[in-house]
Amino acid sequence: MADRVLVTGGTGKTGRLVADGLVWRGIDARSATRRPFSADQVRFDWADDTTHDAALDGVSSVYLVAPTDRIDHLAAMRPFLERAVARVPGRLVLLSASSLDRNGPMMGEVHGWLDAHTSRWTVLRPSWFMQNLTTQHLPSILEDGCIYSATADGRVPFIDAADIAAVAVAALCDLVPPSGDHVLTGPEAMSYDEVASAITEVIGRPVRHCRLTTRELAARYTAFGLPEDYATTLALMDETIATGAEDRTTGEVERMTGRPATTLASFLTGQRAVLGSAGF
Template sequence: MTTPNDIKPALESDTVLVLAATGKTGRRVTALLGRAARPASRSSSTRFDWNDADTWEPALAGTTAVYVVPPDNPALLPEFVALAVKSGVTRLVLLSMRGAPDDDPFEAAIKESGVEWTILRPTWFMQNFDEDMFAAPVQHGELAVPAGQGIHPFIDVLDIAEVAVVALTQPGHAGQTYELSGSESLSFAEMLARIVTVTGDPILYTDVAADEFAASMRELGYPDEIADLVTMLLVRIRTGEEAHLSDGVQRVLGREPRTFDDYLGSSRFV
């Protein structure tokens, strides 16, 4: 079994550029890489902003691998990839998503880079319940999404980060697309019930219409394309298209993914 701890002693300092380093996956990738990481974001000491191309080259200087959390605008990624390769980067690992089409422009930019690449396609993140999209509704006692009683194998972000670090630093993962999921498919009602057993605070799950949910996201300030994408992905859970398990974590790490209960034990709910 290959783990991130196996590779850190062999890495030079500051050689892996980690984009979105303050995000859910980026900060965990950074922590696992240790001194080998160069964390970059709009608020990091190494500044990186997709909308400011002047920040790209300084962030890339001297690095040999990049953990790529893509921009909202797919047109920016080919330009960045070309600059990364010109700067000496020889390996790219992209955070994509389950269900990405074969002609996905983000994945195409990575695959056409001319250097070693790996694509990660994870399911929904367990950490959405305490760090992101679902956190505020859960805290206020009601989560309303258009997922019905559909089930989905949410994944612990730490599993994604560990897979990413191995792909960034070890041989044998070039040209691979890894479908990543958790170890069990659960409904939103089941996951919220497990959260309640930890917190003791009641949480109501409400199934809402897709258009109502999309409108609520827009009211919260999400762009139309994000609101529509998130709504579509939740409806896919409702219809049963997202229930299947994937084996990417097992293939890369040689172990089963963390369970939802494992996540709860280390979450902000405890």
Template sequence: MQNILILGGTGKTGRRVAQRLEADGRPVRTACRTSGSTPFDLADPATWAPALDGVTAAYLVEPSLGAGGDRMPRFVAEAVAAGVRRLVLLSAGGVGEAGDDHPLKAAEDAVRASGADWTILRPDWFSQNFSEGPWLPSILAGTLSLPAGAGATPFIDAGDIAAVAVAALTEDRHRGRTYQLTGPRAIGFGEAVDLIGRATGRPVRYVGIAPETHLERQVAAGVPPAVARLLTGVFTAIRDGSAPEPADGVERALGRPARPFEDYVSETAASGVWN
């Protein structure tokens, strides 16, 4: 049986991947800096070998887009040299069309050229950003401000991403495939927060702001300028109607449709995280 390493094992997708694998009785090693079963820091190569010892498959996550493009390729090379034979990379939507300077481009290239079996996942914006990520404080405060205008994007449930990752880690039929992962329909931020407001019984509104304002706020909050520009550009692409169309990656990988955003909202509201 495979010994599976999960980078970012306590993150949005990594935690869910580990839970699903453990429920199936598979040996799992969760690796991250502050918790998990194995101390690991992608910025510290001294932590790589202990994490890779005895591992045959790995779920790869780059936790910091501002960290530079060479450390994931170096980790991939070390992983394959250590005996890892299957790699599943969490990339991002739009990387295929992005220039070579995109921080995940080199990671994708390294996985494809590794000599191991590989699968690449390119998800759209996570639905869970509203409940576990950067937008939660704004949702709790009642106003979400972003430079996405009236544009819409097909939010993807992190549970669907995890389900595809588990399939790719444990089944041969996903070898050499790149999956575009989206929800079943595009949703504007105004509609998204309205659904959350109705489910929680309190007002939540969305306010479109200028890209320059968003960029300034991100940099002031400590986001590296290059990353802040990249993320602001993604929002403005949504505003301008260039967000990805809904894709069938979840259905191709799992044989079922992607989870609707409305189901995510209902379940999350019931959990009380937005109270």
């Protein structure tokens, strides 16, 4: 059982939920952030190894969320990972993605490194977050009535970040077997056309799926300020969805938490005020 867990990405989509879930179980959760502002947070920067040792003091397990501003994740994370493997007696739980295999790009490299250097690892590979609809897609939903993607008719088993966090807490508390990866999905795979229709039904205002080519989507991301290599990588992920790579569901959320995964319909209903905030 974990006594103190370091939660990297502690203020992010899953990190803050993981911290809350650990506290609810009576476990000391230390949230790592570049700008701590409370006693339960610690200064941490992947790029500043002078912050690493202090963040690991007294820690028995770690939740690992890769930096989001680059794609060479192993290069960025390795100095900290080496310290964590040497100092942390418990589980290292990595948030990866369903599209990233072990030894593949981005978090896939980190997955492979953990497998080669410790037996105390668990890798969570969720599909695309439902929360993307209320964050990165929200401006275009509100302003254009549109979800832009290069996924064509590809289907995605969208998953609630709260379900990912619940699985992470179970892993950090040693309630699931170590040294394995788990593909996490919602209960149904849906195309973006179907997602747009579902949003339309919830908010009573037309939303459609606006289809882009992979190149057009990469250019859109670059226009928003993302580095070109990162923008291209993200756009290519949409291209793999178009080929059917994400059209699957698993029962891992229920198996590992004891409760069913959240449906997209339920999530959208709970987010009606956000998605309809353009005056509807």
